[in-house]
Amino acid sequence: MAEDNAGNKESAPATADEIAGYDITSPTSSISSIYPDAYWQNQTTNITSTPSDNLELKQVSLYYRFSLDNSTWSDWTLFETISSSPWNWTFTFPDGMGYYQFYTIATDSAGNTETKTMAELELGKPIPCYFTYSYPVNKQPILFTDISSISTHTKWIIDGITVAEQTFPNGTHSPFNLTYAFNISNIYNVTLWVYNETFDISNTYTVNLPVKRNFTLDLSPNHIGINYVAYHLNTTTNASALMDLLNLNKGEWIHKFNETSNKWMSLWKYNDTVKLGDNFEINPWDVVVVVISNSRTLTIDVTEKVNxxxxxxxxxxxxxxxxxxxxxxxxxxxxxxxxxxxxxxxxxxxxxxxxxxxxxxxxxxxxxxxxxxxxxxxxxxxxxxxxxx
Missing domain, CATH: 2.60.120 (Jelly Rolls)
Incomplete structure (x- = not known):
């Protein structure tokens, strides 16, 4: 109410000029129901929350996180925020098949927001399909570890060919792992395929797997170091570049037989900077003769598919x-x-x-x-x- 210097005062208004509230209490919310009411979901799912606040609720947000193996989880991700009742969401499983956890966060009109760190709901979208492995070299067995679940039929497929498969009538089983050795260095398409008869749904997990080449340049018992080597990469190179790739030492040689001239071509490593002889072309699957002075084991990466x-x-x-x-x-x-x-x-x-x-x-x-x-x-x-x- 206002008063001037003469002592005049305004009359009290019949109603308040403004109304304000003081609120420091955070709202609460919880996931109250899902439909269909089951852990494994093979379609979009309706998730409902029941929020409450002591004064006025502003919004409720649904958060989720995702895992392929039910162990390692993504960060919590906002799915959608709703500003009015009904407080429900149609969840579409945006990360595909796997494991999901959920919670809701409510905010009131004063800006108070509840805090949560634990999941309120867990769901799975069948059928999870995942495997782990280590990067291999040729001729050495590698273990592919199956981390899938609830499959009634599982296959391991390499470059389109099924190399192992098994049926599991009960839909539950111990890991169906694969041990496999790749004899040729290449990039292989490795796929785990799983199927669940109950849901009539399948899933695949695929990795393009580079397999390194591991081989030895050797000496005979009499210290003769003549090695016939297959050049396995998919790009044409030359003798100097191959000499570097094989990490040849001073005094070592690379030879290749020229079938057109019926003569041998040769390059000799004089020292670390000088090579003497023919810097001849080497094509995929050409044979070269590498003459060494001491044995060594080499590992060569492969960066593209080899024919x-x-x-x-x-x-x-x-x-x-x-x-x-x-x-x-x-x-x-x-x-x-x-x-x-x-x-x-x-x-x-x-x-x-x-x-x-x-x-x-x-x-x-x-x-x-x-x-x-x-x-x-x-x-x-x-x-x-x-x-x-």
Whole structure:
């Protein structure tokens, strides 16, 4: 009420000029119901909250977090804020199949907000599908650990081919793990596929897995260091670059046979900065001869998918070939790649410092040809050769 210097006072108003409230009490809320009322949900789900406040409620927010394995969780994420009743949400499982936890947070008109750290509701969207693994190198077994659940049928698929599968009629089972060795360094598409008959729903989890190449440049017992090496990467390189990739030392060599000129090309490492000789081109699956002074084991990364199929038309005579197939064969089965009666196949045995040989259709040494092995063939006529695939 106002008063002037003459003592005049205004009359009391019939109603208040303004109304204000004082509120320091936080509202509360809790998730009261879901529909359908079940842990595993295969469609959108209606979630309802029951909030309350001592004066005036402003809004209620639904938060969720997500996990693929029901162990490692994402941060809490706001799904939606509602400013009026009814306080319910149609939850769409935005992160896909997996495990979800929820709580609601209420705020009143004074800005008081409740605090929560624990989930009020847990739901799962079937069917969770996930696995863990470690990055492998070729020829070494790797364990793929299944962290899925409630499947009635599970498959492991590598590059589109099912390598293991199992059915579980009860829908519950211990982890269906896979132990697998990749013989060829490459990038593999590894998929875990799961299916639940009750929900009639399936799910997949896929990883593009790079498998490094691990191999040894070796010496014979007499310290002879002649190694036949298959160049396995998908890009063309040259002798100097390959010398660096193989970390060759001073005084070591790289050779390659030129089938056009019928001569050997050679590059020698004079010192750390100087290389002498032919800096020849090396194409995928070419054979090079690396001559070393001391043995070492190398690991080479692969950064792009490697084409393991070799299709060649080879003329009569000698040819150097690398084995790009992921399975081994015997020398007596060399006709599988296109050799015929009268053709020869050779393989160098470094440890015994000798050549193994087999004449297809006649006789000779029965030896294994494994992934990345290098062989020499002597063809009696023109042949269509196919290796790998």
């Amino acid at each position: 393991t199929t070799q299709t060649k038309v080879l003329q009569k005579g000698y040819h150097y070939l690398s084995w790009s197939d992921d399975t081994k064969i015997l020398s007596c089965d060399i006709d599988e790649i296109g050799l015929q009666s009268g053709d020869w196949v050779f393989k160098y045995d470094l440890q015994n410092e000798t050549w193994l040989s087999y004449n297809f259709g006649l006789s000779g040494d029965i030896f294994e040809i494994e992934p990345y092995d290098c062989i020499v063939v002597n063809l009696a006529d023109t042949r269509n050769i196919v290796i790998g695939g």
